[in-house]
Amino acid sequence: MMKKAAIVTGANRGLGFETCRQLAKRDIQVILTSRDEAKGKAAVEKLQAEGLNVVAHPLDVTNAESIEHLAQFIRNQFGRLDILVNNAGIARDPLGDSEGSIFNAKVSTICETMETNLHGPLLLCQALIPLMKHHYGRVVNVSSGAGQLSDMKTGFPAYRMSKTALNALTRVFANELQGTNILVNSVCPGWVRTDMGGSNATRSVEQGVETIVWLATLPDDGPTGGFFRDRQPIPW
Template identity: 50%
Template sequence: MDIPVSLVTGAAKGIGLEVVRQLAQRGHYVLLAARNADRGQAAAQQLSASGHVQFLPLDVTSPSSIEQAQQKVRQEFGRLDMLINNAAILLDHYQKPSETSVQQLQETLQTNVMAVHAMIQAFTPLLKASAAPRIINVSSGAGQLSGMQGSVWAPAYQISKTAVNAVTRVWATELSESNIAVNSVCPGWCRTEMGGEGAPRSPEEGAAGIVWLATEAAHQLTSRFFRDREEIAW
């Protein structure tokens, strides 16, 4: 297959769904990954008119599910050009650190951080088979240490996004010799199930920066953190 093959996690709704739509419209063969089969299949069908979209069953917190997804991509395509780690949860909205339980923190880190590491680890061999592979980790300005003092509104989520940026840095260091670009991106506060109806940005606006990083940004850019096509502080 000559067209780029892209995998987007957490893609049955919100920003992930819009990323799939925009990539498909740009001619990518997009694997819409989601753990809810009914929702994932419906989303893929919804986007079928946009281009090549295929549902990929995937629970990013399950090692066996990740392995099965990796094997399926290997068998069908033999490579992966773009890995977009978008899946995330927010459990402690408007809580103080003292109100955030260890269980909430553990569950948040499992999905938002450890799953990102596991996905990169599993799909690196397929990314190495690509001519210009990219890994994009969807982070958040909420995880910026530079702006966190005085602005704590979801402690577990914010900690997890800071950690995602660290995952980006360490993997970018290892994979620089393999020509794999690894970056973080903040989509901004968007009107999604997670962001709420009062958010200032649409999913389309949030997805645009992710899609730019996956398609138009210079491939030599790596180990960076972006919002709206501009590098921002960690």
């Protein structure tokens, strides 16, 4: 039986890198993608040194041509895809209180954030879910509690709106794929010590990816269209 094949976006560091490690430890063929090709190759070399089955491929999630090159690579090398982890994301909001006000939010910042955090996952799902064959597929959209409408606060407006929109994308795809055994879920990894989360964050990277990996390897009777933290559903 062929190994399952997984793609993790934005995976040269942080949550994406650790997700690649944990999936590869489960005997899954992992394609580690990153915008910077050299950083992606360096990350893969680290994982290969641990004896893990990981290959690198460049990917700019905001570029449709780059996404199509990735899809063609998967078709040629593996013939199918089983797992897609949409991890690549950016946070471009200014950090100061006054700059973080919605009254000062720049449309250009919102557009840039949406392009990576929403349009990228949309294009990837459109291109790669059709490669999920044999009545099996798992899609994990790495979201954030900052996008919860039920707990919406001020600050980081572009980031918040992009993650709320990503959650909507999860629901729409999950609904359209009902009955296909392609399960689509959102995850809040929590506040994690990464380059984006900062050194004061409360969670290790290993803790952050635990639910991502759980959703990426759900059994056939697993949930779809859900939003999870610590393997538990949380409000939208």
